[in-house]
Amino acid sequence: MNPRFPFTPYPRGWFQVAWSEELPAGGVLPLSCFGRELVLFRTEAGEAHVLDAYCPHLGAHLGHGGRVHQGNLQCPFHGWTFNGQGACVAIPHAPKIPPGATLNAWPVQELNGVILVYHAADGAAPEWRVPALPEATEPEWLLAQKKQWRIRTHVQEISENVADPTHFRYVHSALSMPEAELSSEGHVLRMDSKMLQPTPRGPVQGRIQGEAHGLGYWVIRFSGIADVAFISAATPVGPEHVSLRHTFFIRAPTQPGGSNNVGKALVAEILRQVEEDIPIWENKVYRPKPLLSAGERAIPVLRHWSRQFLEG
Ligand code: FES
Ligand SMILES: [Fe+2]
Structure with a gap:
């Protein structure tokens, strides 16, 4: 066990191992x-x-x-x-x-342009499947970008980032602290949050909805400014390393010759935010009993949900 993280580095669940297009027939x-x-x-x-x-x-x-x-x-x-x-x-x-x-x-499960493998320490059969993502196949959505990082951290830390409202203000210079509501149902965790986002026309209220299927597979949807959906897939590769892959879909321009520059700018902003998180993730430890302040209620909700994948 790694002293930075008081649980297994290899939780139970589905984890991305490749993009479909990396593997021809x-x-x-x-x-x-x-x-x-x-x-x-x-x-x-x-x-x-x-x-x-x-x-x-x-x-x-x-x-x-x-x-x-x-x-x-x-x-x-x-x-x-x-x-x-x-x-x-x-x-x-x-x-x-x-x-x-x-x-x-x-x-193995292959859908939404990604190849996933189910890991269970005891070799048990999968208890759930990852659902199809409409944005991956609907013609009004485009595959915009893919990006992969190798990060010295634990997959728990990457999921926890979503439930940590305060860091958006300090790490990512958000204009306001997002209000996030979390709810869980078995292996699924849902997050709904609102955040003021900067645009050339001034701050606009944006909505972010997330849905996790275990610790390895999140779908996150942005709406309000531009419609962007992405898969955030964190895969534990070694005792202290995670491979993080993001796959972005953006809504195609509605008019012929129209632009989706706002969607592309939002993707660039999300990528920038990951780069801001990386130095924190790579050097922190996991505090099992954190001293939380008001407005951080989502963190214990996420931790309670994730325990099912980290134990047994
Ligand atoms: S056939 Fe695989 S090692 Fe000999
Ligand atoms: Fe972050």
Whole structure:
């Protein structure tokens, strides 16, 4: 256990491991996540699979030189071949496949342009699925931008940032302290907040709504000034490191030749705010019993909800 964070670095839940477009049909990618080495591959028919990376034969990493062949993944070292469920289906020049020639297969969900893997320390099956995001497919929305950071922190800290109204004023120079209402239902947490945002026409009241499905997958929607929706996906990669990926969708211009510059400026502002959070996240510790002031009621609500993923 890391002394900065008094709980497991690898909570239970769905976590993004790649963007869909990084993995063409027949593609193979090595992954380092949850303190493990994994391999992600896509069959010729388009299905994505994730397996433990090290071959049960002599230990080659299947993500470095492995090849997809007829829906299976072939080891680069001696050609043992595995299906998407991790079973060895062929060994060159060997009539028999030995028992135990299997790799652990991880639950995968691919939607909204992202590939997610379900992690549970005990290997339990997923208890929920991540829902489809209408903005990812509706023609009136455009994929605007994607951005990834590697940050020395814990995924809990990144979720907690959403429920921390005071920091928006001090870290992000917001014009006012946002009022955030949080409510939880099982693995889902919802946040609704209003905040004054600067625009060339003066401050405008904006609305931010967030929905988390576990600690690894948030959808955040801005409205009021411009319509922006984004996926914020924090994935624990090592005991003290998180890979954070943001995928932004903005509403397309309503008039032909119209502009979505306001939406693009809001995306740039959100990216700027992440960069402002990073030095705080990288150097802080987690206080299990924080001294909270008035107006910080959302933090204990978030912590109570997140406990289910961090324990057991
Ligand atoms: S190490 Fe994979 S086939 Fe030998
Ligand atoms: Fe922040």
